[in-house]
Amino acid sequence: MTSPHRPQILVFPDLETLSRAAADRIVAAARNAVSAKGRFAVALSGGSTPRMLYALFAAPPYREALDWRTIHIFWVDERCVPPDRGESNFKLVDDAFLSPLGVPKTQVHRVKGEMEPEKAAGEYEKDLRAFFGRTGIPVFDLIILGAGEDGHTASLFPGGTAAHERTRLSVPVYLHSPNVNRVTLTLPVLNHAAEVLFLLSGRSKAPVVHEIVDEGNPKQYPAGLVRPVSGTVAWMIDHDAASLLTGQVFRRAG
Numbered sequence: 001m002t003s004p005h006r007p008q009i010l011v012f013p014d015l016e017t018l019s020r021a022a023a024d025r026i027v028a029a030a031r032n033a034v035s036a037k038g039r040f041a042v043a044l045s046g047g048s049t050p051r052m053l054y055a056l057f058a059a060p061p062y063r064e065a066l067d068w069r070t071i072h073i074f075w076v077d078e079r080c081v082p083p084d085r086g087e088s089n090f091k092l093v094d095d096a097f098l099s100p101l102g103v104p105k106t107q108v109h110r111v112k113g114e115m116e117p118e119k120a121a122g123e124y125e126k127d128l129r130a131f132f133g134r135t136g137i138p139v140f141d142l143i144i145l146g147a148g149e150d151g152h153t154a155s156l157f158p159g160g161t162a163a164h165e166r167t168r169l170s171v172p173v174y175l176h177s178p179n180v181n182r183v184t185l186t187l188p189v190l191n192h193a194a195e196v197l198f199l200l201s202g203r204s205k206a207p208v209v210h211e212i213v214d215e216g217n218p219k220q221y222p223a224g225l226v227r228p229v230s231g232t233v234a235w236m237i238d239h240d241a242a243s244l245l246t247g248q249v250f251r252r253a254g
């Protein structure tokens with residue numbers, strides 16, 4: 001199944017304007033979700049690109065723009081390390097705004113990276129089921145994704161088995177040293193989100209952006225397989241990451 005919605009391509013002059021635009025979209029999505037069902041469920045990625053976005057939530061005007069009592073935070077993926085380690089995606093978000101704002105732990109659904117990966121994936125799936133329901137595929141109101149130069153997204157790597165998972169919600173990803181093992185949401189979950197935002201910055205991402213959103217072969221990259229079945233997907237990229245795009249496939253913003 002493919003999305004009826006073509007990806008929206010939005011190009012920004014730099015990471016700062018991109019981050020502010022992403023924050024505005026998160027605020028809008030949260031308001032819609034809260035007015036429809038009283039809560040907002042978002043899954044966040046690690047990596048360097050969303051750092052500036054996450055920092056925005058700890059300060060005005062974004063801190064006040066959200067009703068933090070209604071927001072449930074999940075993670076797209078996690079490295080299998082304790083939550084106080086520098087590589088932890090939980091720590092990235094916790095340091096940026098969860099701790100500074102005192103977001104209650106009952107609204108924070110982290111992957112237990114300190115556990116063995118298979119067990120951590122199983123526990124995470126249980127948490128997802130407890131929140132979203134025992135059957136069906138969870139529908140996140142919003143998912144923030146990044147993509148690597150190799151076209152991976154979340155911890156779904158080209159050539160890896162996790163990108164082929166069709167039934168589980170969360171799976172372990174065993175990587176060769178020196179990389180740490182990971183736990184990731186699977187494509188069925190990513191593709192049932194109401195809204196997906198890819199955030200990409202920098203010239204090193206330009207070739208993969210060209211391949212996935214322009215004239216290339218998106219399906220050979222896990223990031224190119226993210227096409228929500230009934231939700232929307234937007235690629236929010238900075239000028240450098242957009243530098244190899246050809247044709248009028250994008251609209252400038254910011």
Ligand code: 6PG
Binds near residue numbers: 089145146147152155
């Ligand atoms: C992670 C991710 C991963 C990330 C990309 C892009 O935890 O590393 O979730 O999929 O989004 O690797 O990372 P950058 O933003 O650092 O380029």
